[in-house]
Amino acid sequence: MSVDVAALYDEEGFSIRAVAEEIGSCYSTARRQLIAAGVELRPSGGRPLEADPVAERLAALYRAGQFGRGLSIRAIQERTGYGYAFIRTRLHAAGVELRDKHGRPRKAVA
Secondary structure, eight states: OOOOHHHHHHTSOOOHHHHHHHHTOOHHHHHHHHHHTTOOOOOTTOSOOOOOHHHHHHHHHHHSOGGGSOOOHHHHHHHHOOOHHHHHHHHHHTTOOOBOTTSOBOOOOO
């Protein structure tokens, strides 16, 4: 049985990992087959994450906690049970400017 890897990737929207799983091979083999089929690979990193109600709620906790400084990501993690990376990603999606480890706004990078 021959599987059309190009159709899985382009038309079905599968990731390279999902294509590999579907055809029963490893990531590098699936990637080679996609390139051999002439498929233009999407940039890595997936689709940009959009703010959702969870992201907005996490942003509200981060922005306005006790004394108007907001909770730290670790404090939000303890309160909500979400993982650190999940919270940080959602804060970025909500457009939140993160603070440094001392609670100060981060300096702009030139």
